[in-house]
Amino acid sequence: MKSIMEKLLTRTEFREGVFARDDHQCVICRAAGQDAHHIMERRLFCDPGQLGGYFLGNGATLCAAHHIQAEETTLSCEQVREATGITRIILPSHLYDDVRYDKWGNQIEPNGTRLRGELFYDESVQKILAQGGVLNEFLPNTRYQRTYHLPWSNMTKDDRMLEDVSQFEGQEVVVTVKMDGANVTMYPDYIHGRSVKPLAGQDSGMVKALHAQIRHDIPAGWHLCGENLYAKHSIFYGTLPSYFLLFSVWDDRNECLSWDEKIDWAQMLGLTPVPVLYQGLWDEKLFRALYQPQFRGSDMEGYVVRLARRFSYGEFRRSMAKFVRPNFAAGRHNYHSVLELNELAKETELADGEDK
Numbered sequence: 001m002k003s004i005m006e007k008l009l010t011r012t013e014f015r016e017g018v019f020a021r022d023d024h025q026c027v028i029c030r031a032a033g034q035d036a037h038h039i040m041e042r043r044l045f046c047d048p049g050q051l052g053g054y055f056l057g058n059g060a061t062l063c064a065a066h067h068i069q070a071e072e073t074t075l076s077c078e079q080v081r082e083a084t085g086i087t088r089i090i091l092p093s094h095l096y097d098d099v100r101y102d103k104w105g106n107q108i109e110p111n112g113t114r115l116r117g118e119l120f121y122d123e124s125v126q127k128i129l130a131q132g133g134v135l136n137e138f139l140p141n142t143r144y145q146r147t148y149h150l151p152w153s154n155m156t157k158d159d160r161m162l163e164d165v166s167q168f169e170g171q172e173v174v175v176t177v178k179m180d181g182a183n184v185t186m187y188p189d190y191i192h193g194r195s196v197k198p199l200a201g202q203d204s205g206m207v208k209a210l211h212a213q214i215r216h217d218i219p220a221g222w223h224l225c226g227e228n229l230y231a232k233h234s235i236f237y238g239t240l241p242s243y244f245l246l247f248s249v250w251d252d253r254n255e256c257l258s259w260d261e262k263i264d265w266a267q268m269l270g271l272t273p274v275p276v277l278y279q280g281l282w283d284e285k286l287f288r289a290l291y292q293p294q295f296r297g298s299d300m301e302g303y304v305v306r307l308a309r310r311f312s313y314g315e316f317r318r319s320m321a322k323f324v325r326p327n328f329a330a331g332r333h334n335y336h337s338v339l340e341l342n343e344l345a346k347e348t349e350l351a352d353g354e355d356k
């Protein structure tokens, strides 16, 4: 949230302020400045209070040649900041403070490989990355994005809130139970948790075995996201329909399939979707009263709302949001102790649950 502290400028103030601070010289080579460059792309700054990313700390004067290199990302954000004397990194608020990014918001891993960010498939971005010769640095894996809280949710440290929910109004949405497990992403040839490191941990055997069974049916370039509920975190589940519940399916353009398409895929792959609380038009009044302390015999952490239609990776934070109940303390199971396990429903309990 540090980034929000700096004053947001107008486009003209930004340009004039950046040039004045840098004496109208390219911060890299001291040639005459041509461009008041956005260190992080302006389109990444979408939240109110950050719109356009016109912060002095997100600007640097560059000559034409260095401007091209910065756009191609062969000149890194860190190099530009350092040459400019910027010590406080300004990031779009939905990105993570402890992660490195290139100008276009693609995550850079410690070994230099990159993950496709929300602007990766943008035509102009593809062109400039190709021109820079850096496309071969990208992994096919994608990090699961931060889900923003609904305004009536209960936030903890580092969470982000959607200040405006108008994008949902008049739209068909699906509300599902927020499950308290571990986030898992499956590709045809890879499986990872919330970061893109290989999945490890005592609780991952079941979900890895499941992946081995279905992976040949996942189309090339696609991925599935769901919750691994094998081990208990903060909430004990005694009647789970499955240890892995599917919440989204993403295609080879990193677009999230519509809810109905996802249901079709769940059936084809033999997977169970997350439980649905509501499907229909957005209804804020209803949703504000939707939280049920108990759901099918388990505590309920909260719920997740998504647009029923397809949306792109870049639209994620305006297409999904969550409610977390008051005083929910997210827990992690202790990897050094014996796992406490959740339990599957017996056939009869499952049938009863489905009828409701």
Ligand SMILES: [Zn+2]
Pocket: 026, 027, 028, 029, 030, 031, 062, 063, 064, 065, 066
């Ligand atoms: Zn220069």
